[in-house]
Amino acid sequence: MIKFxxxxxxxxxxxxxxxxxxxxxxxxxxxxxxxxFSSGYALLKSSEEFDVIFLDIQMERPDGMETARLLxxxxxxxxxxxxxxxxxxxxxxxxxxAYDYLLKPLDSARFRQTMDRALGWLERDxxxxxxxxxxxxxxxxxxxDLMYCEVLGRKIYLHKNDGRVVDYYDRLEELEQRxxxxxxxxxxxxxxxxxxxxxxxxxxxxxxxxxxxPVSRLRERELxxxxxxxxxxxxx
Numbered sequence: 001m002i003k004f005x006x007x008x009x010x011x012x013x014x015x016x017x018x019x020x021x022x023x024x025x026x027x028x029x030x031x032x033x034x035x036x037f038s039s040g041y042a043l044l045k046s047s048e049e050f051d052v053i054f055l056d057i058q059m060e061r062p063d064g065m066e067t068a069r070l071l072x073x074x075x076x077x078x079x080x081x082x083x084x085x086x087x088x089x090x091x092x093x094x095x096x097x098a099y100d101y102l103l104k105p106l107d108s109a110r111f112r113q114t115m116d117r118a119l120g121w122l123e124r125d126x127x128x129x130x131x132x133x134x135x136x137x138x139x140x141x142x143x144x145d146l147m148y149c150e151v152l153g154r155k156i157y158l159h160k161n162d163g164r165v166v167d168y169y170d171r172l173e174e175l176e177q178r179x180x181x182x183x184x185x186x187x188x189x190x191x192x193x194x195x196x197x198x199x200x201x202x203x204x205x206x207x208x209x210x211x212x213x214p215v216s217r218l219r220e221r222e223l224x225x226x227x228x229x230x231x232x233x234x235x236x
Contacts, residue, residue: 002030002122003048007037007067008056008083014038016106017054017083024115040067049140050078052099052118057084068096077140079118130178132158132168141166143182148213149175149191159211161196184226186215194230 004021008014014036025032035050037043040062043053053071057064068080079099083106099121100114130141141158150157151172158166176185183191186205190213199206200223205213215223 002032002052002119003050004032004034005037005043005046005048005050005053005078006034007040007043007053007059007064009038009059010056011038013056013083013104020106020108020111021115024112028119030119040064040070043067044070047137049076049138051122052079052081054081054083054102057082057086065096068098072096079121081114081118130158130175132166132170134166134168139166139168143179143193144195146179146183146193147196147207147209147211148193149179149183151189161209182230184223186213186219186223188216190214194227197227200224200227 002025006014006017006021008017018034018036021032021034035046035048037046040055040059043055044062044067055064055068059067062070064082064084068082071078071080080096081100081102082098083102083104085104099118102110102114128143130143130146132139132141141160145160145162147159147161149172150159154169155167156170156172156175158168160166172185172189172191176183176191179191182194184194186192190205192205192207192213196207196209197205198208200215200220203215203217203220205215205223207213
């Protein structure tokens with residue numbers, strides 16, 4: 001399910017974007033949802049995480065550019081597609097990591113081109129993210145940010161490279177199926193990201209920041225082989 005947001009203070013333009021989106025998504029046969037907002041303030045109040053946001057620039061404060069800056073300050077990683085009549089704002093769009101820039105009136109071919117690229121990006125990016133359920137909401141965690149994963153009781157603790165820890169309810173076996181080959185199960189309670197491993201010694205995995213994780217005696221040799229293979233793949 002791909003989640004789209006349309007933020008435009010002109011109802012007619014919001015409907016036009018929604019119609020173009022419906023036409024495009026009908027051909028892809030993919031599941032999606034659309035939520036419309038009439039102001040940047042309304043969008044910022046939403047707790048929903050969107051994959052793609054179509055954002056008008058000329059609105060009452062906060063305008064589209066200011067809304068985009070506030071979203072990025074919140075660590076929002078949505079693809080931002082500006083829809084505007086202002087050609088001269090294209091350079092400002094780079095400052096907020098905009099994905100694309102569509103001019104009004106909308107050109108159907110240009111819209112489809114943007115959607116082709118956006119859906120391709122989302123498909124590739126899905127393999128790099130971990131979406132976890134936390135209460136009634138969800139959170140996206142980049143696999144590259146995870147140093148190691150630990151299970152305690154019924155909870156999994158994701159240890160990130162910035163020192164923060166994210167916890168949620170799941171089984172380690174389930175998590176193991178959702179991560180990629182850079183993660184190695186060194187112990188029944190731990191998955192370690194090989195990108196952060198500096199070595200293995202005395203029954204422990206040594207991480208680059210000094211942390212030490214236990215490694216099962218039967219898995220020490222496999223860990224060494226996995227680490228060497230991983231380093232070779234990265235060209236280290």
